[in-house]
Amino acid sequence: MAIKYSELVIEHFKNPHNVGTIDKADASATEGSPACGDQLTVYLKVNPETQVIEDIKFQSYGCASNIATASIITDLALGKTLEKAKAISWKQAADELGGLPPVKMHCSVLAVDALRSAIKDWEHKHLGTQIEQNITKKNLVKELQKVIYGKVGVDIVSLKLLKYIGIDEKKNVLIELAVSKDDPFIEDLKNEINERMEKFPDVASVKISLV
C-alpha cells in the first residue's frame, strides 16, 4: 500500500512556518535526541500578564513530517493562552495536516511534547511550578501514552499493548508489552519506551518483557 504524505504536510515541509530561534526567549524545551532520530526545540515568548504566546519558533532535526508537525503546532499555539496551547493534542495536530501515515504519528507526539515542555519551562521559570518527575505509576503511564505503535499510529496504552507496569522498592521499572518478538516495530518500541523513562532521573532500570 502506498504510504504518502497529505498535500498539507508537503506544503508545511516545503515552506514551514515559525522556523528559527527567539532572541532572549522566555522559555524553551528540546524533545527527542539525534540518537533516537528526531529532535525538536521550541522557543516561546509569553506575555506575563495575559499568558498569551506572543511569539513561537522551532528548530527541527528530523524528517518531513517532523518539520511539518512542528510548523502546524507552532501555528496553532501562536496567539493562544498557555492553558489553551497545552490542550492541543497530537491527534488534533495530525488532523490539521490532513492526517499522517501511522508510521509517522510519533512525529506529532514529539511536536506536542516539545510545545508542552516549553510551556512547563515557562511555568517553572515564571510561576515557580515544580516539574513533576515523581515515579508514580500514573506519571509513567502518562509518558507511555506518548509511545506510538508505528503499525497503526496509536499509542501503546490506548491499544492495550501495555499489559503491566510495576515499580519495585529499588525503583526498577518492569513493563510488559503484548507484542510478538517478531514484530517489526519491537526495536522502535523499546527505544521509545527507554527514551520516555529517561525523563525520570530516579528510575534505576527499565525492563521490558514481551508477553
Added chain:
Amino acid sequence: MSSKEVYLDSCKTSRLAPEVLDAMMPYLTDKYWYPGSFTSIGTEIAEVIENAQEIVAKSLNAKPEEITFTSGGTDANNIAIQGILQANKEKGRHFICSTISHPSVLAVFQGLEKQGFEGTYISANRDGYLNLEELKAAIRPDTILAAFTHINHILGTIQDSNAIRDILDQADHKIYLFMDSCESYTKIPINVEESGIDSLSISVHKFNGPKGMGILYVKNGTKIAPTQFGIVRLYKLKPGAINVPGIVGTAKAVEMAFSDFDKQIERYRDLQTLLYDEIIKRIPDTILNGPPIGERSPAHLNVTFRFIEGEAIMMMLDFDNIHVETGSACSSQNLQPNYILMNTGRTHEESHGSVRFTLDRFVTTEDILKTVDALEKTAKELRRRSPLGKKEQ
C-alpha cells in the same frame, strides 16, 4: 514535475534500455513461442535461449550450461543457498554469512535456521570489509557454505573473493563459496574461473535490463539439489514457464554492458568522482560512508550530511525530480536505522543523514551537476531549520 528526471538509484532498479525493449518486443508479440525440437518455431526459440546463455556465460568466463535464468536475484539466492545446503546436509549443516549481507540473503538463512541449519555471521570493519580473521575462526568441520555480498549495496565495498577462497581452502574439506553479485555484475570484472566462486546470483533490472529476471551461476561439479519442482523444460534448478522475452532482454542488457565494459567503468568512475568532489567542495560537514573513491564500486557513493535527516533530503531532491536513497530510520518501514551502517560502527545520526547515489548507463554529467546544485540548496535549507551543529558551522 516538469524537469528531466535524474535517477541515481540503480541499486534499487533502473530504466529499461530502449535497445533491450526493442530486442524483447518480437518475443512479446509475434514470436511468442516456446523452445522445442524439430519444428521451425520451437527450434528458433531454443536457439535464441542457447545464444542468450552463451552471451551471459562469456561475460563471466563461465560455461553456458552453468547458467540458469531465474525470476530475479532473490530467486537465484534461494535456489543456490538452499540447494547447496540441502544437497550436502549429510556432511554438515553449518554456513557462514555476514552481518552486513543483503537482506534478501539474510532472509534465506533465517528461514534455513528454522529448519535446523546453523549459521555464523562474521562482522565487517568501518569500510565494510569482512573480518577475515573471524572467517578463519568460523570454519568448522561441518561448514558447507560461505555466502557473502560481492559489492555491498549500502557501502559500495568490494569483497576480495580470492582472499575468501584462500581461507576456505585451508579447511580439510570443500566449502562452497556463494557470492551475491547483484551489485557487482557489470560494475567490476568477474571471472568465475579465477575468482574462487562456486555460485553467484545476478539481478538484471539493476543494469537497465528487464524486471523479474535473474541469473544464477553454478559451477559444474557443485553438489546442489533442486528446491523447486515442476516440469523441467530447460533447467533442473528452475522448472516451469520460460520467460523468453525476459531471457532475450537479459542477453541484450548483458551484451550492452560488456560491449564497452571498460569505457562504461571509466565513465562511472568519472561521474562518481565528479559527484563526490563537488559535494565536498560545496557542502561542509559530510562523511563518506564506505571505502575511498578508487577503491569502492565505481557506480556507488554514500555520503552522510551531518545535522540533517536523510528522508527530508530525499524528499527535497524528489521535489526537483532527483531520485536517491537514504539509510535514515525515518524512511524505513520499522523506523530503524540502516543495519549495515549500524553494524559498521556508525552512530544513529550518521545513518540518519546518509544518502546513497548509484549509477547506471543513463546517468550524465549534467545529472550529477544538477544533483549537487539541489543537494547544496537542500543542505543549506535543512541546516537552517536544524538545532544541531550551529556552533560548529
